[in-house]
Amino acid sequence: MAVNSFMSDVRAMRFWATSPHPTLDHSWTWLQRLMAATGTENQDYLIELSGQVIGLAGSNPLPDFGFILHPDFWGRGLAEEASRGVIGHIFETLPVPALTAEADPRNAASLAVLGRLGFVKTGEAKHTLRVGAKWVDSVYFRLDRP
Numbered sequence: 001m002a003v004n005s006f007m008s009d010v011r012a013m014r015f016w017a018t019s020p021h022p023t024l025d026h027s028w029t030w031l032q033r034l035m036a037a038t039g040t041e042n043q044d045y046l047i048e049l050s051g052q053v054i055g056l057a058g059s060n061p062l063p064d065f066g067f068i069l070h071p072d073f074w075g076r077g078l079a080e081e082a083s084r085g086v087i088g089h090i091f092e093t094l095p096v097p098a099l100t101a102e103a104d105p106r107n108a109a110s111l112a113v114l115g116r117l118g119f120v121k122t123g124e125a126k127h128t129l130r131v132g133a134k135w136v137d138s139v140y141f142r143l144d145r146p
Helices: 002-007 024-036 078-093 108-116
Strands: 045-049 052-059 064-069 098-103 120-131 134-144
Touching (some): 002 052, 045 078, 052 078, 064 078, 098 108
Antiparallel strands (some): 045 052
């Protein structure tokens, strides 16, 4: 399953809110929960390139926005392009006043993408999330409806 290729990849999951998926079954269960969520709470979309699923962008639950991309496709502007489409769709179809995002401050690439998307930093905090045995910090962002 293509989703497992990035959700189990240590590089892709380095700054994600959970540890890498340990098995294909774990990714399958995660994907089933994602697909079962209603449209008003789940606005996550798989990113496909040339028929291959390479990542995810969206909001689940609203208004929390995020994205993840298989490392083989980093640096091509694909996360930004997919995110722009998803953000536009959310603001066009749902009465959401703003989207929020949380990122690990060490994730310079994602921070740059959020900035190019128009997200504005609203705060930061230390030791906000425990991923595996390690505590990580967070930077918070907001994107108001245009």
